[in-house]
Every structure is written in C-alpha cells, then in structure tokens.
Amino acid sequence: MDDRVELSLHIPEPFARPGETPTFDHVDIPAAGATRRPAVDAAEVDMRDLPYGMVRVLDADGRAVGPWASQMDPEFLRRGLRAMVQTRVFEDRMFRAHRQGKTSFFMKSTGEEAIGVAQSMTLAADDMCFPTYRVQGWLIARGYPIVDMINQIYSNASDPLKGRQLPILYSAREYGFYSLSGNVGSRFGHAVGWAMASAYMKDHRIALGYIGEGTTAEGDFHEALTFAAVYRAPVILAVTNNQWAISTFSGIAGAEQTTFAARAIGYGLPGLRVDGNDFLAVVAATEWAATRARTNLGATLIEFVTYRVSGHSTSDDPTKYRPSDEPVHWPLGDPVERLKQHLIALGEWSDERHEQMQAELTEAVRTAQREADAVGALGQSKPSAREMFEGVFKEPDWRVIEQRREFGI
Amino acid sequence: MAQMNMIQALNSALDAVLADDPKTLIFGEDVGYFGGVFRVTDGLQAKHGLTRCFDAPISEGGIIATAIGMGAYGLRPVVEIQFADYILPAFDQLVSEAARLRYRSNGEFWAPITVRSPYGGGIFGGQTHSQSPEAIFAHITGLKTVIPSNPYDAKGLLIASILEDDPVIFLEPKRLYNGPFDGHHDRKLRTWAGHASAEVPEGLYTVPLGKAAIVREGADVTLLAYGTMVHVGLAAIEESGIDAELIDLRSIVPLDIDAITASVTKTGRCVILHEASRFGGFGGELSALVQERCFYCLKNPIERVAGWDTPYPHAFEWDYFPGPARVIAALRRTMEA
Numbered sequence: 001m002d003d004r005v006e007l008s009l010h011i012p013e014p015f016a017r018p019g020e021t022p023t024f025d026h027v028d029i030p031a032a033g034a035t036r037r038p039a040v041d042a043a044e045v046d047m048r049d050l051p052y053g054m055v056r057v058l059d060a061d062g063r064a065v066g067p068w069a070s071q072m073d074p075e076f077l078r079r080g081l082r083a084m085v086q087t088r089v090f091e092d093r094m095f096r097a098h099r100q101g102k103t104s105f106f107m108k109s110t111g112e113e114a115i116g117v118a119q120s121m122t123l124a125a126d127d128m129c130f131p132t133y134r135v136q137g138w139l140i141a142r143g144y145p146i147v148d149m150i151n152q153i154y155s156n157a158s159d160p161l162k163g164r165q166l167p168i169l170y171s172a173r174e175y176g177f178y179s180l181s182g183n184v185g186s187r188f189g190h191a192v193g194w195a196m197a198s199a200y201m202k203d204h205r206i207a208l209g210y211i212g213e214g215t216t217a218e219g220d221f222h223e224a225l226t227f228a229a230v231y232r233a234p235v236i237l238a239v240t241n242n243q244w245a246i247s248t249f250s251g252i253a254g255a256e257q258t259t260f261a262a263r264a265i266g267y268g269l270p271g272l273r274v275d276g277n278d279f280l281a282v283v284a285a286t287e288w289a290a291t292r293a294r295t296n297l298g299a300t301l302i303e304f305v306t307y308r309v310s311g312h313s314t315s316d317d318p319t320k321y322r323p324s325d326e327p328v329h330w331p332l333g334d335p336v337e338r339l340k341q342h343l344i345a346l347g348e349w350s351d352e353r354h355e356q357m358q359a360e361l362t363e364a365v366r367t368a369q370r371e372a373d374a375v376g377a378l379g380q381s382k383p384s385a386r387e388m389f390e391g392v393f394k395e396p397d398w399r400v401i402e403q404r405r406e407f408g409i
Numbered sequence: 410m411a412q413m414n415m416i417q418a419l420n421s422a423l424d425a426v427l428a429d430d431p432k433t434l435i436f437g438e439d440v441g442y443f444g445g446v447f448r449v450t451d452g453l454q455a456k457h458g459l460t461r462c463f464d465a466p467i468s469e470g471g472i473i474a475t476a477i478g479m480g481a482y483g484l485r486p487v488v489e490i491q492f493a494d495y496i497l498p499a500f501d502q503l504v505s506e507a508a509r510l511r512y513r514s515n516g517e518f519w520a521p522i523t524v525r526s527p528y529g530g531g532i533f534g535g536q537t538h539s540q541s542p543e544a545i546f547a548h549i550t551g552l553k554t555v556i557p558s559n560p561y562d563a564k565g566l567l568i569a570s571i572l573e574d575d576p577v578i579f580l581e582p583k584r585l586y587n588g589p590f591d592g593h594h595d596r597k598l599r600t601w602a603g604h605a606s607a608e609v610p611e612g613l614y615t616v617p618l619g620k621a622a623i624v625r626e627g628a629d630v631t632l633l634a635y636g637t638m639v640h641v642g643l644a645a646i647e648e649s650g651i652d653a654e655l656i657d658l659r660s661i662v663p664l665d666i667d668a669i670t671a672s673v674t675k676t677g678r679c680v681i682l683h684e685a686s687r688f689g690g691f692g693g694e695l696s697a698l699v700q701e702r703c704f705y706c707l708k709n710p711i712e713r714v715a716g717w718d719t720p721y722p723h724a725f726e727w728d729y730f731p732g733p734a735r736v737i738a739a740l741r742r743t744m745e746a
Contacts, residue, residue: 128482161515171514178481179514183505189471190506193478193486200434200460200484207478219498223471230466391512392551394519394574397619397663 012251018319022329027305028052029331032059032278033066040291044270051261051271054305057280062341068284074348080121080279081339081349083141084113086361088336090146091136093365094153098314102377103153105167109134111277111309111327112242114335117141118282119208119238123176123290129208130178130191133168134240134308142175146365150372155382158375162387185211185220188237192228195235195293206234206293213260213303214245214253221263225301229267232298236289239263239301240276242308247321261303269301276304277332279339305332385409413609414601415586418560419449419525422567423487425613427457430485433571435462437472437489437525446491447527447586473499473524477506480520480576487571493528493580494537500545507576508551520576525567528556529637529684530716530730531584531594535723541636541685541716546578547661547694553577555618555660558585558639559606562659565616572615582636590637591644592732619663623672627654630678630743633669633695635659638682638731645736651744653680661691669695670702677708678743682736687715712739 016022035053038046057069064072091108098106109116116135120142123129129138139149151158153167161171171179178187178194191209198205211221216239228235239260243250254260264271270292274285282304289300307330311318318324343349375381389396389404396404413421426433435450441464444451453462465472469490476486490496496503503524511519530539546554555570555577557563563581570577584590588600601607624639629651634642635658646653654672658665673679679699681692692713699711714731722729 130478161513164515165513169513171517173514173517179510179518181505181509181513183501186474186501186506189474189502190478190481193475193480194482195478196475197479197482197484200479201432201482219470220474223468223474226466226468227471227475391516393553394511398666 012249012256014249014251014322016323016326018321018323020323022323022326024329024331027331028054030054030056032056033069037067037288040288041295041297044268047270048265051259051264051273051303054273054275055281055285056275056278057284058278058338058342062338062345064280064342068281070284072280072283074343074346076121077279077339077343078349080117080141081336081343082357082361083117083121083137084279084336084339085358086364087113087117087137087140089358089361090140090149090365093369094150095314097153097369097377103155103167104378105314106153107133107168107313108310109136111330111334112240112306113137114279114282114339115238115240115276115304115306118279119286122283122286123208124205125176127206127208128176128178128194130187130194130210131180132184132210132212132240133180134212134242135210136168139170139172139175139177144172144175146368147371150369151375154372154375154377156372156376156378157381157383158372159383162390163383164387185215185218188220188224189227191235191237192224192233195233196227196231199234204294206236206290208236208238210238210240212245213239213241213250213255214248216260216263217253225263225267225269228299229269232296234293234296235299236286236293237299237301239303240306241303242306244308244312244318244322246312246316259303261301264301269299271301271303273303273305275332276306277335277338279335280342307332410608410610412602412607413560414588414607415557415560415563415581416447416449418564418609419567419581420451420453421609421611422564423450423453424456426568426571427453427461429613432483433485433487434460435487435489436465438465438467438491440464440489445489447583449525450489469495469499470502473502473507473522476522477502477510477520480522481510481518485521485571487523487525490524490526492538493526493542494540496524496526496542503546503552503576503578504549508549511575512551519574521574523567523570523573523577523579525579525581527583528580529582529584530721530726531590531637533723533726536720539721541683543580543661544685544689544691547691551575552662553618553660554580554662556580556582556636557659558582558636558657559589559604560601560609561606562616562622564609565614566618566659568613569615569618573618580636584637585640589640592641592730593644594727616659618660619665621659621665621668622657623654623668624657625653625655627652627676629653629676630680630740631656631669631672631676632680632682632740633658634682635661636684638684641731641733642682642736645733645740648733649737649740651740653740666698666702669699673699673703674706677706679703679707680712680714680736680739680743682714682731684716684731686718687713688718690715709743712743714739
C-alpha cells in the first residue's frame with residue numbers, strides 16, 4: 001500500500017467572484033494609531049514588525065490619532081483634498097471622452113488618489129518620481145496644466161510628447177515625473193539608479209519608484225531592491241497594492257503568504273505597510289522614509305494598501321471577474337471622503353465649500369477640455385508626421401533621413 | 410605613443426575618461442577591486458576611487474536598469490556585462506527603456522550609457538561564452554552597436570561611445586584581446602606586439618562611430634567584416650591571391666553605408682563575413698542593402714560566410730568558426746560564378 005501523500009497543486013482564488021458576496025476579511029487592518037512609529041534612524045533589524053502592521057492616522061471619526069499623526073497645516077490638507085478631487089473629476093471626464101471616441105485609451109486611479117497626491121506634495125520639487133500609470137495625481141498636485149494632459153491623451157497637435165506615446169504615459173521632467181511606459185516595472189530600477197547617481201554626486205535629492213503589487217512578481221522588483229539595499233540608495237520604493245492586476249487578484253502575486261511590505265525584510269530594508277487611502281498616513285510614511293533617504297540611511301519599501309475602484313483601463317470590464325459591488329465593501333473607504341471628513345472635524349472645511357470646490361474644479365476641467373477640443377481630439381489633429389522620425393537618436397542617422405524622404409516629407 | 414594590446418587600450422580609454430569627466434563611472438560584475446575577468450578595468454578602482462569603479466550584483470537587468478537611471482540623472486555610466494552571452498536578462502531594459510527613452514519622452518530623458526561586453530568565440534568557451542548577438546541589437550531602433558577590431562580603434566571607439574548621448578552596445582571580440590587572430594587556430598599565437606594598430610596614444614582621442622575603415626584596397630571583390638573577422642578576412646585575401654577590398658565596418662549602427670556602396674560599386678562583387686550564425690544575422694541586412702543600392706553594378710551573387718545555424722558547439726569550435734578556408738572558397742565562388 002502506498003502511504004505517500006498525494007501532491008496537490010494550489011491555485012489561489014479570490015474570496016468572491018461575480019454574484020458572490022464581497023469580503024475583505026483576509027486583509028489585516030489594525031486600528032488607526034495602533035502601529036508604532038520608530039525613530040527615523042532606528043535599525044532595520046528592530047523594525048521587522050512594521051511590515052505586518054499598518055500605518056494609519058485617520059480614525060473612523062476623521063480624527064488624526066496615534067504616533068504617526070502630526071500637526072499639519074490645514075491649508076496643506078485643503079490643497080491635498082483639492083488635488084485629489086481635481087484628479088477624480090479629470091479622470092471621470094477623460095473616461096467619458098474615451099467613450100465619446102476622443103481618445104483610444106484611458107486609465108483611472110479612482111480610490112487611489114491619496115498616494116500620488118500626498119507623495120507629490122511631500123517630496124521636494126527637485127526630487128524625481130518614477131511613476132506608474134495610476135499616479136496621475138502627482139502631476140495635478142504640482143499644477144501641471146490639465147490642458148496638456150488632455151492634449152497628450154488626444155495625441156493632438158499640441159501633445160507635449162508629439163503623438164509618440166499611448167494616452168497617459170506622460171513625461172514631465174520639470175514636475176519630477178519620469179517618462180512612463182506601458183511595460184510595467186521596468187522603471188523601478190531606474191529610480192534606484194537615479195538615487196545612486198544623486199548619492200554619487202553628493203547631491204541632496206532623492207528618488208521615488210512606484211510599482212503595482214502584481215508587478216512585484218517581475219525580476220525588476222527583486223533587482224531594484226537588491227541594488228537599493230546593497231548601495232544604500234536614497235530612494236523610496238512604493239508598492240501600490242490596489243488588490244487587482246487587471247483581472248488577477250493579489251493572491252496570484254503572493255499576497256496569501258505574506259504582505260508586500262514584508263518583502264523588504266529579506267533585503268534588510270525597512271518595510272512599512274501603510275493605509276493608502278489615508279492622506280495623512282501617506283504623508284507621514286513618506287516623510288519618514290524621505291528623512292531616512294536624505295540622511296544616508298538608505299531605502300525604504302512602502303506598501304500602500306488601497307483598492308482599484310475602476311476597471312484596469314477603458315479596455316476592461318471588472319464586473320466580469322469580481323463582484324460589481326466589491327468597491328463599496330472596501331474597508332479603508334474613500335480617500336477623498338476621509339480627508340474631507342477630517343478637515344470638517346477640524347472645523348477647516350464644510351460640505352458647502354466642498355460642493356463649491358467640486359463645481360469649480362469641474363468647470364476648470366471643462367475649460368481645459370474645450371481648449372484641447374479646439375486643437376482636436378484623436379484623429380482630428382496630430383503633430384507633424386515629421387515628429388515620427390525625430391528623437392530616435394540625438395542626431396538622426398541616414399536610415400531615418402531616407403525613410404522620412406520615402407514617406408514624403 | 411605606447412604599444413598596447415586591446416585590453417590595455419580599453420583600460421587606457423576608461424582611465425582617460427574617468428580622469429576627464431567626474432560624471433563617468435564604471436560598474437559591473439567583478440570589475441572593481443579585481444579589475445574584471447578579462448582585466449579591462451584593472452587598477453581603475455585603486456587609481457580613481459571606490460565610487461568610480463565598483464562591483465555589481467550578478468544582475469544584468471539590475472546593472473542596465475540602474476545605469477539608465479544614472480543616465481537620466483545626468484551621469485555617463487559605463488557598465489560591463491561579463492560575457493555578451495549574459496546580456497539577455499537585461500534585454501527588456503535595453504529594448505524597452507534605453508532605446509526608447511529619448512523618443513517616448515520627446516527628449517526630456519535619455520540614456521547616455523555604454524554597455525561593454527566581451528563577445529565572440531575562438532576561446533573554447535562553449536555555448537555560453539562564445540556567442541555573437543550583434544544582430545539582435547542592430548534590429549533595435551535607438552541602440553548603437555560598435556565592434557572594434559584592433560587596439561587603436563578599441564580605445565578611440567570606446568571613448569567616442571562613452572561621449573555619445575545615446576545608448577551604445579560596445580562588443581569586444583575577446584579573441585582579439587591579446588592578438589590579431591586570423592582564424593588559423595593551429596598556428597603559433599600572435600600578439601599585438603609590433604602591429605601598427607597596437608600603437609596607441611595616451612590620453613583622450615576618438616574614432617568616430619559610423620565610419621568604416623578600408624583595411625585593404627582592392628579592385629575585384631568587396632569583403633565586409635567587423636571584429637575578429639577583419640583579421641580572418643585579411644588572411645583569406647592574402648592566401649587566395651584575389652585582389653579583394655576589405656572593409657572593417659567598426660560600428661554596425663550607425664552603419665557607414667557610403668563606404669559600402671562606394672566599394673561594391675567599384676568592385677561589382679561582395680562577400681559578407683561574420684562569426685554569428687547566418688540566418689537572420691547582420692549579413693542579411695548588409696546583403697539587402699548592397700542589393701538595393703548596387704544591384705546594377707553586381708557581377709555575381711552576394712556571398713555570406715558565417716557561423717552555422719547551430720548553437721556554438723564546444724568540441725566543434727573550429728568546425729563552426731568561419732575560418733579562412735571558408736572565406737577563400739566564398740571569394741573564389743564570387744570571382745568564378
């Protein structure tokens with residue numbers, strides 16, 4: 001008789017599929033204020049509990065509590081709220097523009113706005129972020145012209161990237177926003193290299209790299225963390241864990257076994273797990289990691305726990321693979337509502353002011369869109385075809401010159 | 410002027426740029442204290458400091474990714490991939506990032522990186538230390554690919570590559586490191602000593618990319634080659650008695666198309682020689698270009714001499730390697746056909 005155990009292959013499955021009741025009981029969420037805040041210069045070996053906690057500041061009543069709470073200027077918070085609302089209004093508008101045939105593709109960051117906005121406002125103007133396509137709020141928080149974002153999305157004659165890039169794969173050096181690409185993960189190591197260069201030059205600037213939880217499975221993630229740890233690079237490495245990679249739940253990237261923040265432990269890096277829908281927690285964790293980076297204490301891995309409310313892109317229908325009411329069950333709520341509630345609790349904001357701001361920002365987006373529409377939507381207007389042949393090399397070689405002539409310009 | 414072998418010439422190039430430009434730095438596997446498995450970075454860390462020339466993890470993807478990030482910051486990193494056979498884990502970084510960054514960001518960011526890598530066979534390195542992957546880089550729009558054939562060019566081309574604001578793949582024919590190998594593996598080894606191109610100036614000088622060299626002028630057939638095959642081709646010409654014109658391309662991107670067409674227009678015959686396997690090799694591109702531009706001057710079909718379409722076989726190194734006998738046969742065919 002064969003008494004050996006029969007092997008079985010484990011294929012992770014999410015807790016609920018369409019038609020089933022959504023649950024997030026598997027996401028461990030400590031109370032606001034419960035996770036400790038070590039000294040900025042604490043040794044990594046003494047912080048290995050942090051990846052299993054969660055940095056949270058805002059409690060259910062919108063109060064800032066616990067060791068990560070600090071006195072924050074209400075004006076700073078109002079600016080953050082404004083940028084988040086602006087991002088949401090803008091993205092809703094562009095999503096509709098896609099449905100109207102004005103562009104080929106679009107992606108929203110609904111529910112994740114706090115991450116890009118808070119980090120953009122916390123880091124210095126001359127730091128550099130290496131974004132994913134779901135942190136458009138970074139640009140909006142820094143006042144990047146909405147009309148230029150729309151021109152890029154339309155690939156029209158005023159597109160700052162000259163019609164060469166898919167919509168929303170922006171590049172904005174002056175705004176600390178590195179060139180995006182559709183290959184996820186491949187810029188994560190660039191953030192580390194940029195930070196190494198800053199250290200090499202005895203500069204003061206730091207880098208921030210973003211990656212999605214799904215993409216942590218790429219070798220780029222391991223390579224970047226290895227280099228960041230080995231060379232003590234002044235970089236913040238941020239995993240935006242929004243639970244979904246297109247239709248694939250985070251368990252397929254390894255979330256059943258441990259947290260993404262805990263990946264840091266194997267590299268000897270501090271790892272923070274942070275409530276990504278809590279604007280104040282994002283600011284506090286980013287400040288902490290930035291201070292470490294700026295004082296030669298090296299890199300920090302931060303997992304921002306959040307939720308992708310929208311589909312992956314305009315090409316995706318999330319009701320095909322997850323319950324349609326899953327977003328409303330997300331336990332960390334809406335980052336906009338939570339910051340708004342906090343400001344109201346502080347006596348620094350009101351529903352009326354919020355509505356007024358919302359109307360004002362909606363109008364601002366409409367105005368910007370009208371301006372972009374006047375240049376032309378996708379197919380109605382495009383940069384000179386000459387641009388197709390420019391920028392391959394610093395100086396074009398004979399192939400490009402000949403082919404441009406062959407094309408007829 | 411000093412006598413240098415190719416390793417010394419490359420080391421001299423790196424030494425000169427480190428001394429000249431504080432924004433230049435070197436990293437790669439074993440390149441720091443030890444000075445690289447082929448000794449190309451020997452002594453540079455001791456002379457220029459730990460942060461100018463240091464060891465990297467065994468992570469080709471990580472090496473190229475961090476180099477691109479450094480380039481975006483404003484440095485000029487020069488990285489070593491220990492063998493060209495090992496470059497493939499970094500292929501995504503080269504294709505999707507280094508080659509595309511300038512274009513997709515409309516010039517906001519670019520990758521002024523130089524990727525050095527020993528390449529080619531003839532050293533009994535088997536499948537994983539012998540390959541010639543130049544064609545896959547040539548196919549990637551946005552990369553430049555440079556292959557020197559002698560110490561003087563190696564130094565001048567490497568300095569020119571480092572000064573480029575575009576990414577350069579710099580492939581070093583490792584069989585040429587210590588001497589001008591002509592493919593006669595059963596004969597006594599020759600060193601660079603006494604060779605005209607081993608006279609290498611100290612300090613900075615450049616050999617421009619995209620400018621081929623006419624190694625031997627001839628009237629009857631054009632032989633296109635680069636790297637180790639330049640020496641194989643020269644031996645074959647001398648032994649065949651055919652009055653062939655030998656062109657050393659020196660870089661395949663940018664390609665000196667004018668030198669190629671001028672020569673083939675003159676001779677009316679063309680033989681293309683490379684060590685890489687033939688199908689889909691760079692010889693196919695050269696052949697197409699010659700056909701497109703020189704068809705009415707051609708007296709006979711274009712010939713290609715290349716490695717067989719097999720992996721690089723250890724025990725059969727000299728059966729695989731396109732040595733002088735195969736080149737002579739091709740030269741004769743194109744003369745007689």
